Amino acid sequence: MSLELTTSTFTFRQLCNKESVDKKAIKAFYKNERYSAKFKGFDLAYGAFSVGVKSDINDDKNCALCQVDTTKQEEQNLLATVIISQLHQDNTQALLHGLVTAASARGKGIASRLLSFAIGDIKKRESSQSTVGIDSIVCFSDPKLADFxxxxxxxLVNADTQGILTPSIEARLLAYKKHQPNLSVFYISLR
Structure with a gap:
């Protein structure tokens, strides 16, 4: 089940299930934006694309960041991505990371719309399954992004995250805080 939302300017869709082409495009996008992000396991990646607008992000028709929708014959440039990782199959909490908007597309609300689309897609997936899945999403971020x-x-989760974070997410937070001690933790329930 894959959801897509198209507005007059943007298309939002889930990117890779297991297709390596999408993963390569996402990795190339991060590299182009000078951002380091990795797939962590049981990942859902989402992207925002321009629709029918040739962007200055890339002019190369063969670029991995460009996709041509053959049914619509429109060039689509990747403008933003986000990865939501469950880390392991039975984890009820997912880690949101790699939310990046291309420098030339910032300040247009694309990240908020992509985030809303991704969370909505996960909620729909969870409501259509009879098994227990993801019930919350957490994000570790620079405090400057709190308003976003x-x-x-x-x-915003206070300093005591016990009882809020699953053990695997808590362990990841502790590892990240060794290098970035000022990280803030943000939480959203999907129930």
Whole structure:
């Protein structure tokens, strides 16, 4: 089940299930934006694309960041991505990371719309399954991005994350804080 939302300017869709082409495009996008992100396991990746607008992000028709929708014959440039990783199959909490908007597309609300689309898609997936799946999403972020996450329905978690984070997410937070001690934790329930 793959959901897609198209507006007059942007298309939002889930990118890779297991297709390596999408993973390569996402990795190339991150490299182009000078951002380091990796797939962590049981990942859902989402992208925002321009629709029918030739962007200055890339002019090369063969670029991995460009996709041509053969049914619509429109060039689509990747403008933003986000990865939501469950880390392991039975984890009820997912880690949101790699939310990046191309420098030339920032300030247009694309990241908020992509985040809303991705969370909505996961909620639909979860409601259509009879098994217990993802019930919350967490994000570790620079405190400067607090307003962004709070405006997108996330809650800022105080210093004591016990009982809020699953053990695998808590372990990841502790590892990240060794190199980035000021990280803030944001949480959103999907239930």
């Amino acid at each position: 996450y709070l405006s997108n329905q996330f809650t």
